[in-house]
Amino acid sequence: xxxxxxxxxxxxxxxxxxxxxxxxxxxxxxxxxxxxxxxxxxxxxxxxxxxxxxxxxxxxxxxxxxxxxxxxxxxxxxxxxxxxxxxxxxxxxxxxxxxxxxxxxxxxxxxxxxxxxxxxxxxxxxxxxxxxxxxxxxxxxxxxxxxxxxxxxxxxxxxxxxxxxxxxxxxxxxxxxxxxxxxxxxxxxxxxxxxxxxxxxxxxxxxxxxxxxxxxxxxxxxxxxxxxxxxxxxxxxxxxxxxxxxxxxxxxxxxxxxxxxxxxxxxxxxxxxxxxxxxxxxxxxxxxxxxxxxxxxxxxxxxxxxxxxxxx
Numbered sequence: 238x239x240x241x242x243x244x245x246x247x248x249x250x251x252x253x254x255x256x257x258x259x260x261x262x263x264x265x266x267x268x269x270x271x272x273x274x275x276x277x278x279x280x281x282x283x284x285x286x287x288x289x290x291x292x293x294x295x296x297x298x299x300x301x302x303x304x305x306x307x308x309x310x311x312x313x314x315x316x317x318x319x320x321x322x323x324x325x326x327x328x329x330x331x332x333x334x335x336x337x338x339x340x341x342x343x344x345x346x347x348x349x350x351x352x353x354x355x356x357x358x359x360x361x362x363x364x365x366x367x368x369x370x371x372x373x374x375x376x377x378x379x380x381x382x383x384x385x386x387x388x389x390x391x392x393x394x395x396x397x398x399x400x401x402x403x404x405x406x407x408x409x410x411x412x413x414x415x416x417x418x419x420x421x422x423x424x425x426x427x428x429x430x431x432x433x434x435x436x437x438x439x440x441x442x443x444x445x446x447x448x449x450x451x452x453x454x455x456x457x458x459x460x461x462x463x464x465x466x467x468x469x470x471x472x473x474x475x476x477x478x479x480x481x482x483x484x485x486x487x488x489x490x491x492x493x494x495x496x497x498x499x500x501x502x503x504x505x506x507x508x509x510x511x512x513x514x515x516x517x518x519x520x521x522x523x524x525x526x527x528x529x530x531x532x533x534x535x536x537x538x539x540x541x542x543x544x545x546x547x548x549x
Contacts (some may be wrong), residue, residue, distance in 0.1 A: 245413045248409055252403055256399075258399050259399040269388050273382065273385040276385060277382060280378040280379070290367055290368045294364040294365060304357060308350040423503070427500070430508075447489040448487070448490070449478070450486050451481075451487065453481065486507075487540050488509055490539045491538045492520075492521075492537060493536050494535045495520070495533065497532050498533075504547070506523065506529075508523075526545060530542050530544050
């Protein structure tokens with residue numbers, strides 16, 4: 238029953254541990270979701286800005302191409318006029334001032350067109366750089382959003398795993414609590430049975446004291462112990478021995494068998510009454526046997542095989 242109580246306590250600690258993890262993961266999910274939403278808003282703003290820049294860049298490129306075409310037309314016209322000859326151009330003019338004005342304005346127009354082209358080229362270059370920067374930001378945000386979505390899915394999976402684990406632990410704990418109640422009932426019956434079975438036996442016990450009932454390493458000693466993970470302290474009222482499978486279990490001392498058989502959560506059990514030891518009624522209980530080799534009422538001696546090791 239101590240083992241069951243310890244198991245219930247351990248399951249409660251694990252359950253609380255999982256609940257703490259669940260709270261942390263829920264907070265993490267909330268932070269990730271907030272960051273994701275902020276990144277999406279930023280992405281939307283940048284995407285809108287990029288579309289505007291693309292439109293401005295297209296307009297600047299179109300203006301540049303138009304101005305370039307106009308400039309080329311004007312330059313061709315100048316060369317054409319030069320081939321026609323300045324003399325013919327002079328003859329076609331109304332007067333000298335008209336001729337000079339024509340030459341002057343033609344040069345002014347070409348110079349202005351060229352300057353406009355240079356300005357448009359500079360503007361297009363600036364727009365292209367801004368467009369490249371925005372595209373880089375957009376690409377970065379796309380990766381950030383993809384990463385955030387992945388993190389969000391991972392956290393959601395972790396939260397579901399936490400919830401599943403909590404439900405499993407609750408189910409296990411409920412089963413152990415039912416088992417604990419049953420063991421408490423069995424323990425009370427066992428105490429009553431031992432009290433009734435105790436007969437102030439005059440069996441002479443060995444003066445060398447009690448022996449270890451089976452060869453093997455003690456996996457859990459009698460007394461207080463600390464849980465390796467949760468660091469909780471529990472009292473263990475028995476001794477667990479990791480004996481060989483189907484190994485012989487021997488009477489720790491001489492006495493009379495007051496019970497041999499199946500006993501609920503204890504599995505196959507043998508209980509030996511050793512009479513009074515140092516003024517105290519003493520019994521030993523050997524639980525979880527695979528086979529019992531003695532029967533109720535039988536007298537046994539120290540070291541006698543009373544059953545075989547098992548996991549019942």
